[in-house]
Amino acid sequence: MFDQLTDLVKQFGGEAVVNNSAVPNEQNDAVMNEASSSILSGLKDMVASGNVSDLAGLLNGQSAIDMNNPVVQELANKVTGNLGEKFGLSNEAAGSVAGGLIPQVLGGLLNKAKDPNQPGFNMSDLVASISGGQGGGLLDMVSSVGSQFGLDQDGDGKVGMSDVTEMVSKKSGGLGGLLGKLFGK
Template sequence: MLENLLQLVTQNAGDAITNNPQIPNEHNEAAVHDASSSIMDVLGSHASSGGGGLSGVLDLLKGVGGDLTSNPIVGQIIQQFSGKLQDNYGVDGAAAQSTASSLIPQVLGQLANKTNDTSDSSFNIQSILGSLGGADGKFDMSDALNLFHGGGDNAEGGGGILGKLTGLFGGSK
């Protein structure tokens, strides 16, 4: 998954990184790695948080929610990558934000398209979730249960899908 993501970022790095005069050419490859790691770090953080974080990642990968620039997960990725551009390569704040804002949504849009394209096996939801699935690198049944229970130990106490349904049908929520 990481190799495919790196390749996807590289394919889109043209104007944002490769042709960017603020990023010295000898740092282009490292900047591409920083963009890829920013995507993996933030998606992994949300996926491993259970509940709404995981469903947000799934929605993003399914292309749900329209404009990527208004998605809070995408915003976090942009901020993280922008910070890396500033810290690692001395890119000024406005240019770093502009670079990240042009590259990250483009890459994530293509990632969602590839994930949902049954004829393209380079990305699929299961392998992505496996790559993001926490310390053990696996997405397992407990991760799926956290989606339903919101990270809680029981359906009534959790904030997940089951907790919402309980409230909808007159339960304690």
């Protein structure tokens, strides 16, 4: 997922990074790489800390991807802090980069993951990447209550990645339907 995220940061980084006079041109690539890394680690941190309800709202499209979104705010704080620390950018300059990148990158990432014509990357890959692919966090939560909500798609008695893949591949709801059932929406 890091490659897809990095591609999106580069795609949307023109205004927020390259055309930003506060970011020295020789640091453009490094700043974009750090932003990518910070976004991915921020998403993983949210899952690891159990902050899955806000993330679920983002993933299932129930919350806007803007600076009012708690996930976007948390990621912006992480990116801002890391860019300030590693590149000496002022809080204002680093915040400008974060605010210009994160909503666009997350929107692009979710659109890419939901696109059935996008080879090699889908919503189950996104969930696996941010949960560490080991059933932690979001997938543990889904698994622990999944059978109550009819989420055991393959009938093996547990909810795992194969069930998530099955839910994502179905046209009736996909991951949004899965998370909607889980959170009662």
